[in-house]
Amino acid sequence: MPPEIQWYPGHIAKAERQLKEQLKRVDVVLEVLDARIPLASHHPQVAEWIGSKPRILILNRADMIPESVRQAWQAWFKRRGEVPYFTDAQQGQGIRAVSKAAQAAGVEMNRRRRDRGMRPRPVRAVVIGFPNVGKSALINRLLGRKAVASARRAGVTRQLQWVRISESIELLDAPGVIPSKLDNQTDAVKLAICEDIGEAAYDNQHVAAALVDLLVELAYEEILRSRYGLDPLSMTGEEYIHALANSRYQGDAERAALQLLNDFRKGLMGAIPLELPPTN
């Protein structure tokens, strides 16, 4: 069977090259994950690309998961010796803590510079993450003004410039786009559901069916039942899309799939995580 989600060729290598170019220039890396799918929106090679540079871990779209799940992730990352910063870059929540963490990394860097007889300078940082996770929105919030294009469409970010976000922090105004991980279709489907996928080709009906299956698996079936008047427990995700198409869209399964995906992506189903911290 061919992979369900495919990326347009040529894009991955170029994205990796550009990302490495950006990482070379900075002291600190701000890695943005999607709080609904912190595992699927992390690329396993990030540690290798960053090397020994400090990384600040940001779970954006924190408004799209319940508080209890946020706490569960907090505890899970803490057990792994990591500190997640939860942000809502759209509304500007949690931004100050991110800036402070970058600033603290800068203090550490300047201590080392002074030890080597070098003059202190502002810490240089870059925001990286998968397409559409909210990198530009976060940069705008860190800047405190609207300077970087932010759009609902994936893959709009381009150019490269330094911007001063405080006395002690300089930021690359173009975020680093992390290339897709190609070997994990389960993660790819989650990225497609959340629209964090960039230049990929995928089948909306397949992705919407996977969303229904995931919602049932995570015991969110009541949301589907009350929103669409159809019980997902008695059928597969694929059957659900067809049932929805028959009940509302004259059998048009593509419209039903797009409606369901849009409702989820816009948060109209409520704050729903698609991943929970692993229990082991």
Ligand SMILES: Nc1nc2c(ncn2[C@@H]2O[C@H](COP(=O)(O)OP(=O)(O)OP(=O)(O)O)[C@@H](O)[C@H]2O)c(=O)[nH]1
């Ligand atoms: N609900 C919610 N929406 C967000 C948040 N952050 C960003 N968004 C929205 O998500 C969409 C993508 O945000 P961008 O900032 O353009 O994402 P990006 O990562 O820069 O995207 P690319 O340029 O495609 O790589 C926009 O519609 C934002 O308004 C958030 O914390 N919560």
